[in-house]
Amino acid sequence: MTKICVVGLGYVGLPTASLLANRGFQVYGVDVNTHIVETINRGAIHIYEPDLDVLVRAAVNSGNLRATLEPREADVFILAVPTPFQGEHKPDISYIKAATKAIAPYLGADNLVILESTSPVGTTEQIGDWIGELRPDLKRVYIAHCPERVLPGKVLKELVENDRIIGGINPESTAKAVSFYQQFVNGEILATNARTAELAKLTENAFRDVNIAFANELSLICNQLDIDVWQLVELANRHPRVNILQPGPGVGGHCIAVDPWFIVDSAPEQARLIRVAREVNDHKPEHVVSQVQAAASKLKQPVIACLGLSYKANIDDLRESPALEIVKALAKQQTEEIWVVEPHIQQLPATLAQLGNVTLVPLEVALPKADILVLLVDHQDFINLDRQLIEGKTAIDTRGIWH
Numbered sequence: 001m002t003k004i005c006v007v008g009l010g011y012v013g014l015p016t017a018s019l020l021a022n023r024g025f026q027v028y029g030v031d032v033n034t035h036i037v038e039t040i041n042r043g044a045i046h047i048y049e050p051d052l053d054v055l056v057r058a059a060v061n062s063g064n065l066r067a068t069l070e071p072r073e074a075d076v077f078i079l080a081v082p083t084p085f086q087g088e089h090k091p092d093i094s095y096i097k098a099a100t101k102a103i104a105p106y107l108g109a110d111n112l113v114i115l116e117s118t119s120p121v122g123t124t125e126q127i128g129d130w131i132g133e134l135r136p137d138l139k140r141v142y143i144a145h146c147p148e149r150v151l152p153g154k155v156l157k158e159l160v161e162n163d164r165i166i167g168g169i170n171p172e173s174t175a176k177a178v179s180f181y182q183q184f185v186n187g188e189i190l191a192t193n194a195r196t197a198e199l200a201k202l203t204e205n206a207f208r209d210v211n212i213a214f215a216n217e218l219s220l221i222c223n224q225l226d227i228d229v230w231q232l233v234e235l236a237n238r239h240p241r242v243n244i245l246q247p248g249p250g251v252g253g254h255c256i257a258v259d260p261w262f263i264v265d266s267a268p269e270q271a272r273l274i275r276v277a278r279e280v281n282d283h284k285p286e287h288v289v290s291q292v293q294a295a296a297s298k299l300k301q302p303v304i305a306c307l308g309l310s311y312k313a314n315i316d317d318l319r320e321s322p323a324l325e326i327v328k329a330l331a332k333q334q335t336e337e338i339w340v341v342e343p344h345i346q347q348l349p350a351t352l353a354q355l356g357n358v359t360l361v362p363l364e365v366a367l368p369k370a371d372i373l374v375l376l377v378d379h380q381d382f383i384n385l386d387r388q389l390i391e392g393k394t395a396i397d398t399r400g401i402w403h
Contacts, residue, residue, distance in 0.1 A: 001075040001076050001112065001179075001183075002025060002026060003026045003073070003074040003075045003076070004017070004020050004025045004028070004076045004077075004078065005030060005071050005073075005074035005076070005078070005103065005106070006027060006028070006029050006030065007030045007071060007077065007079050007081060007099045007102065008030070008031065008079065008082070008117075009029045009030070009031040009036055009040060010047065010081075011155070011254070012116060012148045012155075013029065013031075013080035013081075014040070014045065014047065014056065015049060015052055015055070015150075015155045015159060016078060016116070016148075017059070018052065018058075018059040018065060019055065019156065019159055019184065020184065021059035021060075021064035022058055022059050022062070022064070023183070023184050025064065027065045028066055028067075028068055028071065028074060029065060029066070029067040030067070030069070030071050030072075030102070031069070034069065037067040037068060040056060041060065041066065041067050043056060043061060044057075048316050048344075049152065049156065050153060050156070071102050071103045071106045073108065074111070076114065077103045077106075077112070077113045077114065078114045078116055079100070079103075079114065079115045079116065079117060080117060080148070081095040081098075081117055082095050082117070083117050083118055083262075084258075085258070085261070089265065090261075090265055091120045091261070091262050093120065093123055096115065096126075096127065100127050100130045100131060100134075101134065107131065107135055107141060109140055110140055111141055111142070112141075112180060113131070113141060113143045113144075114144050114145070114177055114180070115127060115143075115145045115146075116145075118148070118202070118255065120198070120202075120265065121195050121198045121199050121202075121262075122195065122266075123198060124144065124168075124197075124198060125169055125194060127143055128143045128169050131143070142176040143168065143194075144167060144168035144169070144173045144174060144176070144177035144197075145166070145167050146164055146167075146197070147198070147200070147201035149162050149163075149164070149165075149204070152253075152312070152317050153314060159185075160185060160186050160187070161186055162187045163187040163188040163189070163190055164181055164185050164187060165190045165200050165201070166191055166192070166197060167191070167193045167195070167196055167197030167198070168193065169194050174191050174192070174193070178191055202259045202262050203263075205256045205258075205259040205260060206259065206274050206277075208256050209251060209256050209257075209259075209260045209274070210260075210277040211245050212247075213278075213281050215245045215246060215248075216248065216250075216284045217280050218233065218244070218247060219284075220284075220287060223287075223291075229400075230246075230403040231403075233247075247284075247398075248284070248398055248399055249285055249326060249399075250281055250285045250288075250326075251322065252312065252319065252320040252321040252322050252323070252324075253319060253321075254317075254319045257281070257320040260275075284322065285325045286329075288326050288376075288398055289330060292326075292374055292396055295396065296372060299371055299372070299394075301336055302371040302372050302394075303336070303369050303370045303371045303372070304334065304338050304370065304372045305338075305366035305367075305370035305372070305373050306326065306338060306339065306340050306376055307374065307376060307377065307382050308341070308342060308375070308376040308379055308382065309323050309340060309342040310342065310344060310379075313377055314344070314379055314380055316344040316345050318345075323376035323377055324351070324352070326374070327340055327358060327376075328351060328355070331355045331357050332355065335357075336357070337358070337359060338357060338358045338359070339358075339359055339361045339365075339366050340352070340358060340359065340360050341362065342360065342377075343363070343379060345360070348360050363385075367389050370393060372396065373390055373393055373395045374396045374398070375395065375396065375397045375402065376399070378399040378401050
């Protein structure tokens with residue numbers, strides 16, 4: 001297993017491909033986007049992740065990493081493509097199917113196909129069915145699921161150090177995949193079957209989502225009862241067996257905001273708590289918008305500055321970001337210009353830029369002139385802010401950092 005083909009060069013695929021290349025594997029990185037392929041082959045990157053630029057440059061310069069538009073023959077094929085929604089919270093596995101079709105002509109006997117994309121239960125088995133239809137001549141192909149479990153901002157470290165769950169469509173596939181990951185993962189390798197591996201990843205994110213929903217629901221209750229939620233959580237957490245998370249403006253990212261719906265789709269009658277938690281967290285941005293509107297109604301033509309757009313602190317990732325949804329909703333409902341401060345991006349995303357009344361400004365521009373400050377992301381820049389600079393302004397702190 002020395003030649004690797006990684007399909008999908010995004011937030012998981014590119015770090016994985018560059019890591020393997022720097023470990024001595026011959027890696028072909030595949031993406032349908034010509035710009036991405038050309039960027040990587042120059043030794044550059046199209047996404048931000050600490051130290052990823054150094055790793056990609058070294059991998060390309062060594063000759064061990066090459067990006068292409070089409071797959072190549074290999075010993076191991078890793079699928080790291082998106083699994084978004086289609087329609088109302090239904091998982092879309094069309095990218096996985098397309099990736100399977102793309103690699104099918106290049107598969108050989110005894111090759112290993114690994115699905116790393118977070119997927120609904122049964123998807124890995126479905127890949128086996130597709131390959132059987134596309135390549136009936138192949139007598140044996142090993143197929144397994146190994147869900148990624150990395151945190152943006154720490155991807156390169158966690159790819160190596162985190163424990164990994166590996167489940168094959170049969171015991172032989174599991175063993176083959178375990179043997180592969182043992183070559184570069186320092187964390188413990190946890191072997192199971194494909195369906196359990198798929199649900200394990202979904203369960204991890206649903207667990208987080210339910211706990212965040214509890215905190216967010218407490219914030220709604222406290223708002224209704226005129227209680228400081230931050231003090232409430234601090235006091236309740238003094239109990240030795242209580243650990244309530246911090247509330248926020250909603251839940252974002254490509255995992256926690258999405259994966260629980262995969263469970264609901266697979267078992268709608270049984271996943272009642274998971275569904276309600278998702279609904280609570282999906283509703284939270286609306287509550288924040290109503291808070292801002294209530295504050296704005298008390299002022300004449302107020303200047304509103306929203307601090308943060310990313311889905312979590314100190315990164316540039318806007319995927320499923322509640323902050324983005326809040327700014328978009330405010331811009332659509334307010335006639336006044338909305339200022340956005342996001343130190344980790346250079347320009348507004350198209351969904352905001354096309355509205356016409358949203359402007360990206362530096363913090364030092366927004367602070368003196370803003371009447372209403374809406375803290376949406378707990379970036380370090382905002383945590384370190386001199387509190388005297390916000391005195392006399394209406395501050396809506398959805399993260400509790402100015403508490």
